[in-house]
Amino acid sequence: MFKYVCLSLSLFLLALNGNLVQGTPTGAPLIACADMTPQHGVPPQNSTSPFGTTPSSTSIAQGSTITLTLTGSGTFKGFLVIAFDNANQAAPIGVFSAVSSGQTLNCRTGPTPMNAATHIDNLDKTSVTMDWTAPAGFVGTVLIKTSFVQDVATFWVATESTLITVA
């Protein structure tokens, strides 16, 4: 059973739907790479996410670096960001760096390490920035997916960015 996010176990031990709900305040574990879903014992929100991920440019050269900004209305505690080739969303691509209020993660399904970004604490955040570097030799369209955790029972999975063209 996997889980990611969120809240200090000592502060938040909630019994919801008969399940023990807990979180990982220091970031998503590797297992969360698979479906980007926190296992909190409650379902994801189905509404449109109030949070999104905006790239600093939507048309870039291969191998170049852009900044991604995670923000929205209200605050979020946790996040997991992964970039995909929009034509084949099987494995993460590219490399993350300089994650504010966060850290990089090495999803094992990706060809290179540091292919995801996640939180490092459970403080409320209004904005998080990070750099993402496209793979050298990759030409195509990139989709950034971000899961946002507002609190232990409220999260949105794999929110999609606008597409980024890499030429």
Ligand SMILES: *[C@@H]1O[C@H](CO)[C@@H](O)[C@H](O)[C@H]1NC(C)=O
């Ligand atoms: C989202 O939809 C699923 C399927 O209908 C449902 O089981 C789940 O409870 C919904 N999530 C919320 C937060 O209501």
